[in-house]
Every structure is written in C-alpha cells, then in structure tokens.
Amino acid sequence: xxxxxxxxVVEIPENGLKECELEGGLKLVVxxxxxxxxxxxxxxxxxxxxxxxxxxxxxxxxxxxxxxxxDVRTGAPLGIAEAPLQRYPVTVEGDxxxxxxxxxxxxxxxxxxxxDQSILxxxxxxxxxxxxxxxxxxxxxxxxAEDFFVLESGRVEFLIGRGERTAPGGFMLKKGxxxxxxxxxxxxxxxxxxxxxxxxxxxxxxxGKAALRVLEGDPAAGLxxxxxxxxxxxxxxxxxxxx
Ligand code: FES
Numbered sequence: 001x002x003x004x005x006x007x008x009v010v011e012i013p014e015n016g017l018k019e020c021e022l023e024g025g026l027k028l029v030v031x032x033x034x035x036x037x038x039x040x041x042x043x044x045x046x047x048x049x050x051x052x053x054x055x056x057x058x059x060x061x062x063x064x065x066x067x068x069x070x071d072v073r074t075g076a077p078l079g080i081a082e083a084p085l086q087r088y089p090v091t092v093e094g095d096x097x098x099x100x101x102x103x104x105x106x107x108x109x110x111x112x113x114x115x116d117q118s119i120l121x122x123x124x125x126x127x128x129x130x131x132x133x134x135x136x137x138x139x140x141x142x143x144x145a146e147d148f149f150v151l152e153s154g155r156v157e158f159l160i161g162r163g164e165r166t167a168p169g170g171f172m173l174k175k176g177x178x179x180x181x182x183x184x185x186x187x188x189x190x191x192x193x194x195x196x197x198x199x200x201x202x203x204x205x206x207x208g209k210a211a212l213r214v215l216e217g218d219p220a221a222g223l224x225x226x227x228x229x230x231x232x233x234x235x236x237x238x239x240x241x242x243x
Contacts, residue, residue, distance in 0.1 A: 006030060006039065006090055006097040017061070019052035022099060028088050030097060031072040033058055037097055038072045039088035046083070061085075075113075076227075083231045086176075087113050105152040105204055109176030111228050119221050122214045127204040138180070138195040138203075145182035145191050147205045151175060154201025160193045170236070171198070183208025184229060 007020045012032040019042050021027050027042035029051045044051055044063045055062040060078060062069045068081035075085035088108070090097045106112050106127065107120050127150070132138065138149065138156070149156075155173045159166040172179050179195060182188040215222035 003091075003098040006099050008096050009037075009092060010095070012037070012097075015056065015058035017052050017054070017056050019050060026099075028090075028099065030090060031056055031061065033072055036073075037090050037092060039090040039097075039099060040070075040072065040075055040085040041088075044068065045085065046081075051085075074224075076224075077231070083235060084110075084228055086110055105150045105176045107176075109150050109178055110232065111178045111225050113176070115221050115224065116218065119214065119218055122217075123206065123211060126210050126214070127206045130203050130205055132197045132201050132203065134197055134199045134201075136197045136201075138197070139191045140194045141191055143191045145180065145189055145208070147207050148178060148180040148183040148211070149195075150204040150206065151177045151179070152202040152204060154203075155198040156201055156203075157196050157198050158193045159196070166194075178232070181229060181232065184212065 004022050006022060006028060007018060007030065012018045012030055014032055014035065017029055017031050019027060019029050028039045029042050031038045031040075040051070042051060043049065044054075044065065046063065046066060046068050049063060049065045051061065051063060054064050056072070059072060060069050061072050067079070069078040070076065070081060070085045071078060075087040077084050086108070088099055090099055104120075104124065106124055112120060112123065129152070132154075141161070151172050152175060155171060156179065157168075158170050158172075158179070159168065161167055180191070182191060215225055
C-alpha cells in the first residue's frame with residue numbers, strides 16, 4: 001500500500017497531540033515534538049483508553065488513566081509502563097502528514113516497527129510468504145520451533161495442551177502480530193501450543209536463528225527487539241493467568 005494522508009500539519013499544535021483516522025479505518029495518534037512528528041497507536045496498550053486524552057510535554061507521553069509513560073521518539077516504555085507503543089512512521093510533504101514508508105506486516109509489527117530500514121530489509125529477505133485455508137494447523141505441541149510467524153491478514157487461534165485437555169490461548173488478528181516466538185528463544189526447541197487459522201490467512205514465516213543473526217549485527221536493534229519480546233511474553237503470561 002502506498003502512502004496515506006494522516007492530516008494537515010497545522011492541525012497538530014506544537015508539543016500537542018491529535019488522533020487521526022486514516023482511509024481504511026486505521027487510527028493513529030500523532031505527536032508534534034518541537035516541529036517533528038511521531039505517529040503511534042491510538043489506544044493505550046494497558047487498557048482501552050485513547051492516548052490523545054493523555055498528557056504530552058513535548059517528549060514524554062503520559063496516559064492519564066494509570067500514568068504509563070513513553071518516549072514518543074522511540075515508543076519505548078518509561079517508568080511503570082510495561083509495554084512499548086506501536087509506532088507508525090509519518091512524513092511531512094508540503095502542508096500535510098502522510099503515513100508512508102514501510103507499512104509491511106514486518107515494518108508495522110509490534111516487534112520490529114521503527115527499526116532501521118536496512119534491518120527490516122534483511123529480515124524481509126528471510127521471510128517466506130504463505131497462505132493458509134481456514135482450519136489449517138500451523139503447528140502442534142511438540143513440533144520443532146524453528147520459525148516464527150508475522151500475521152499479514154486473517155485470524156489465527158492458539159490452543160494450549162493436547163487432545164481433550166486443551167485450553168484457549170488467545171487469537172492473533174492484527175497485521176504485524178508475531179507468534180511462534182519460541183523460535184527466538186534459546187532453550188525452547190519445541191512448541192507448547194497449537195496454532196490454527198480460523199479464516200484464510202496470509203503469514204510471513206521467518207527462521208528464528210537466521211533472524212537472531214541479523215539482530216546480532218545491530219546490538220541496539222537487537223536489544224529493542226528483545227525488550228519488546230520480553231514485554232510480549234509478559235503480556236501473554238498475564239493474560240493466560242487471568243483466564
Ligand atoms: S489505561 Fe493507560 S495506563 Fe492504564
């Protein structure tokens with residue numbers, strides 16, 4: 001998809017925020033940090049609270065509900081925040097802002113968004129694009145965890161356990177969501193859940209060890225991805241524990 005209009009530059013006051021709805025329904029919050037613009041997810045990653053209602057001092061965004069904070073330049077969590085913000089690169093052209101650049105599933109995804117384009121290109125070169133029919137099983141408990149997946153479209157369900165003794169493990173339905181992340185962890189060679197497509201789904205399949213080698217070549221990017229992965233696993237464990 002090409003670039004998409006976000007809003008006009010004058011609509012965002014200096015050191016202010018604005019929620020924008022793009023063609024296609026995607027909602028972003030854009031922050032004006034001293035004349036530089038940063039786009040990120042519209043809803044707080046903690047609970048369903050619009051981030052445009054938060055406080056912004058020109059560099060740090062604070063959700064007013066429970067005071068999670070983020071650096072708007074990087075989306076990195078600060079203070080008590082437990083998850084990063086998903087970033088959407090916006091660019092100024094003339095008097096308007098556009099969402100452009102890399103809007104691939106990899107570039108938009110929760111693990112990799114905002115990484116240097118050269119890293120994204122190396123990861124993209126490792127990816128195999130797959131399409132699966134509704135009902136297709138991607139893996140089962142005990143299968144080798146060699147690859148992880150990035151959702152491009154569709155919906156994937158997870159079940160923990162085997163046979164009659166299975167429990168729901170959640171869904172993936174947003175473009176860019178990553179699953180099968182055991183492939184990115186040392187010491188977890190086998191799947192502990194099954195993954196099944198609930199509808200026709202398009203995925204990127206990436207070998208975990210090859211991706212780690214790419215990230216080892218850029219330690220800053222590698223640290224960012226590992227922090228995000230840790231937050232993703234913590235969220236997963238918290239939601240599993242709540243069931
Ligand atoms: S809803 Fe935003 S910090 Fe809790």
